[in-house]
Structure formats: C-alpha cells, structure tokens
Amino acid sequence: EVAAAYHGLQLKFGPDYIIPTPFDPRLIWYIPPFVAQAAMDTGVARKPIEDMDAYRAQLAQRLDPTAAFLQKLQGSVLSGPKKRVVFAEGEEPSVIRAAYAFQTAGLGEAILVGREELVAENMRTVGLSPEGAGLKVINARVSEHNPEFANYLYERLQRQGYLMRDVQRLVNQDRNTFAACMVALGHADAMVTGVTRSYDQVLDEVLRVIDPAAGGRVMGMSVLLGKGHTLFIADTNVTEMPEAEDLVEIALEAAQAVKALGYTPRLAFMSYSTFGNPMGDRSEKVREAVAMLDEMDLDFEYEGEMPPALALEPERRGNFPFMRLTGPANVLIMPAIHSAAISTQLVQAFGGATVVGPILLGLEKSVQICPLSASVSRILQLATLAAYDHQSQGEAVL
Structure with missing residues (x-):
C-alpha cells in the first residue's frame, strides 16, 4: 500500500x-x-x-471494510495445518510481495514459480533480500518433476490432439500448467495465478490439468462488503448465459460455499421481472430453476425471480406475502454473467462496496485466479482464500 x-x-x-x-x-x-x-x-x-x-x-x-471478513479466514488458516501455496507468476513484483506477506503472516508456505535470477532481481527491486526472504523458488524449465508432470498431462490430453512433445513444452514453458500439475500431483496444496493473463485464458489452462469436483460446479462468486453487510454474487465469471439447470447448479454450489465461509445462505434469484411481471426469456429460465429447486430437499432459503430491492429490503415485500425469505438475501444468483459482472464492478467503481474475489469454486483442487494486474492486497486475499479453501473441502466444494 x-x-x-x-x-x-x-x-x-x-x-x-x-x-x-x-x-x-x-x-x-x-x-x-x-x-x-x-x-x-x-x-x-x-x-x-x-x-x-x-x-x-x-x-x-x-x-478496510474487508478486514473483518478476511480476519475470519486468516484465523481459520492460522489455526489449521500450514498449506503450501504455489504462486504461478513468481517473477512479478506484486506476486513476490504478496507471497512474502502470505508467508511472513504465518498463513502457509509460499512457493514461487519462475527463473531464479529474475525472481532474485525483482526481490531486490521491491526491497527484499533473496537470501533472507525465505521464499522457495522453482524453475519450471529445469525442475526434477518435469517427467512426472509430462506423463500425467499426456495421459489426460493424448486423445485431445496433444503429442508428448506438446505436453512437455507446456510443462516447461507454461507456468500455469506447471503450477497446476504441482497441485494436482500433491507437490503443493493450492495455487494462485491470473495477474498476467485474462481470467478465461487462465481457467482454460487450469482445467487442462485439474478436473471439476465430483458434483461441483465451476463458477466464480464475488463477495461485496459494505455498510455492515456481506453479499455474495454468483456466477460472475464462467457461465455466460446459464440455462435453468445451470442456475440450479450455481445456486447449490454458492449455498455450499457460503456455508463453508460461516454464513447462513438466503438465496434470491435476480431478474428485472417480479414474480412473472413482466415475463421474458431470462426470467423464464429463473422461474424454471426455482421450480426445480422446489423438487429438492434443501436446507437453505431461496426465492425468485425478483429485482435487487425486493431481495435486500424486507420492508418492500408487503405485496408478496408468499415470499419464503425470512430476512434480507445474502446470496444473489444472477440470470447471466454480464449482469453479474457489470453490477459488481459498478458498485465497486462508485464506492458502494469493496469486492473480494471472484472466488473460484467447484474444482477438485484449490485454485484461485486473480483479476488481471491485481494489486498485492488482492493477490494476498486470494492466496488466503486458496489456503482456507483447501482446508474446508470436507465441508464444501470450494
């Protein structure tokens, strides 16, 4: 800062x-x-x-309005077994700073992927001693694990048009591939990346190596912190135009994640329509999703379709006595990715809230993807979530 x-x-x-x-x-x-x-x-x-x-x-x-939320996560991480978190873009000064802060705070062991000489040079640039920082550095090009990683990746990709030399090149030259292999094969517990590449590109690279969790939904969930409230929004990053079945999976994944973070989920499905008035293609998808949830045995509240004011302000619900939410919604399920991303970024741009995430959910291993050119604080937040994430897998697919 x-x-x-x-x-x-x-x-x-x-x-x-x-x-x-x-x-x-x-x-x-x-x-x-x-x-x-x-x-x-x-x-x-x-x-x-x-x-x-x-x-x-x-x-x-x-x-910082994020302090209370993050301190809760940090307290959990500090009290549990220390995790090895690999920072895929270890040559970046901002990543080096975040990794150093992560390790010196006792949150876990930070591993930087990068060329040793360039990492050392950038450490000195940001005021750290390469000898005294205590950060582990792994050069993907000369790592002793390359044959193991290449064989693993070839087994996954050989029927998708990849030759052995293709996967060897990926392991040697692509840090996201190398870092994801570390996590997939147990050489690290979690991974943080995304600072130098777009979210979609990074997610594709990670999915080449790590599968979705059984029964999980790969998605992004943003956390809005402001005015004494914590609000979760999904899906903000992955599914562009979800069908009703997609919305159901997004809702179930979000509810699980929110529980694992220590909150009682109350879900509201967002729409410009208020219980059928007016109707449209997107609102119809939402209605179908709610009807599908009605057929399930669930332990959390949900309702929809509705605009944000109705979800967040119970005093506006006088005309809708049938609503099942017992209080303000704290999880908003968006009808499409554009509405989720635009609304989240708009609130942040106008100073109405601080945004944490998006948190990547639904993978069988713990991976978090930072926004492009993320600040040191944002990288550190997601590293903490990655460490918390791995430790919480018994409770939910995070």
Whole structure:
C-alpha cells in the first residue's frame, strides 16, 4: 500500500526513513496497541484493554471494510495445518510481495514459480533480500518433476490432439500448467495465478490439468462488503448465459460455499421481472430453476425471480406475502454473467462496496485466479482464500 501511494518508491527503514509515511496502514492498527499497552503498564490508562487482539482487529476494520471478513479466514488458516501455496507468476513484483506477506503472516508456505535470477532481481527491486526472504523458488524449465508432470498431462490430453512433445513444452514453458500439475500431483496444496493473463485464458489452462469436483460446479462468486453487510454474487465469471439447470447448479454450489465461509445462505434469484411481471426469456429460465429447486430437499432459503430491492429490503415485500425469505438475501444468483459482472464492478467503481474475489469454486483442487494486474492486497486475499479453501473441502466444494 505504501509503495502504491508513492508510485513505486521503495521505502526501507534507515537514516532517511525513520518516521512512517502518512499512508502506511500500520499507523492505525499496528502501532496503537503498543501505545495502549505502554499506557496500561505505566498506570496512565484508566480503561485497560482486556483483549488486545480484538482491539487490533477493530482498528484494522476501520481502515478496510474487508478486514473483518478476511480476519475470519486468516484465523481459520492460522489455526489449521500450514498449506503450501504455489504462486504461478513468481517473477512479478506484486506476486513476490504478496507471497512474502502470505508467508511472513504465518498463513502457509509460499512457493514461487519462475527463473531464479529474475525472481532474485525483482526481490531486490521491491526491497527484499533473496537470501533472507525465505521464499522457495522453482524453475519450471529445469525442475526434477518435469517427467512426472509430462506423463500425467499426456495421459489426460493424448486423445485431445496433444503429442508428448506438446505436453512437455507446456510443462516447461507454461507456468500455469506447471503450477497446476504441482497441485494436482500433491507437490503443493493450492495455487494462485491470473495477474498476467485474462481470467478465461487462465481457467482454460487450469482445467487442462485439474478436473471439476465430483458434483461441483465451476463458477466464480464475488463477495461485496459494505455498510455492515456481506453479499455474495454468483456466477460472475464462467457461465455466460446459464440455462435453468445451470442456475440450479450455481445456486447449490454458492449455498455450499457460503456455508463453508460461516454464513447462513438466503438465496434470491435476480431478474428485472417480479414474480412473472413482466415475463421474458431470462426470467423464464429463473422461474424454471426455482421450480426445480422446489423438487429438492434443501436446507437453505431461496426465492425468485425478483429485482435487487425486493431481495435486500424486507420492508418492500408487503405485496408478496408468499415470499419464503425470512430476512434480507445474502446470496444473489444472477440470470447471466454480464449482469453479474457489470453490477459488481459498478458498485465497486462508485464506492458502494469493496469486492473480494471472484472466488473460484467447484474444482477438485484449490485454485484461485486473480483479476488481471491485481494489486498485492488482492493477490494476498486470494492466496488466503486458496489456503482456507483447501482446508474446508470436507465441508464444501470450494
């Protein structure tokens, strides 16, 4: 955050940099607890703070609306077994920063995929010592695992027009393929990528290596945080024009994921139509999906089709006493990918909410794809989700 505020200037503690900059986020959450502790130790404080960790978390939440959501995930990751997360684009400065932050926070072991000399050079550029950073670096071109990865990939792709030399080239030269093979064959527990390539391209590359989970739905789910509310939106990234059957699978996958994140899902199927008025092709798909859910034995609330105001504001439901939602919806199932992506980005652009994700769901292994040119904070968020994701697979397909 400091580097971004100062247009990439690398500030390091020393004779010329002793007092933190005004844009250093640690000024609000890291330093005050030490001052408060000193006040308590010297008897100056009249109201001692009993839980300093809770105080620190409260301060962080004032700075960033994502803090409470992410602290919950980080707490779970920190309390569980440490996972090995491979950062596929390990030569990128932003990825190096995120990987270093991930590992130094104790969230797991970070593995960078890249050429050792270039990774070391970019570490020095961002103010890290290659020797002291403690990050593991793997060069895909010369890795001892290449024959194992190539054989695995050839078994998957030989009937799709790939020759052995084709898959060897992919393993040697494509970092997403190499990193995904690491995860698929147990050399890493999770993967983060996407900073240098488009989401669709990265997802295709990952799916060459890793299958969808049994009964899972590959999809993207964005999390909107703002005004004291947490809202989940799906599908924001994968299925362009879902049919009714697709919407059912999206709803089931989203409900599972939301439960695994510790929330009670209340689903609302979005539409410009309000229970049949007016009707249209997209709203008809939604009606069919709701009817299909009605035939299932489900343990979560759902309703549709409806506009956002009806889903989020119970006081507007006077004309619809039959609605089954007992409170505001917290999961919005969108009728098409364009409506999901546009609405999410519009809210974020106007400052109405902070967006986490999209979270990639439905793969048998833990993979998260960052937006193109994602910030360090965004990469770190998704790395944390990847580590949490793997650890939560017993509860849901994340």
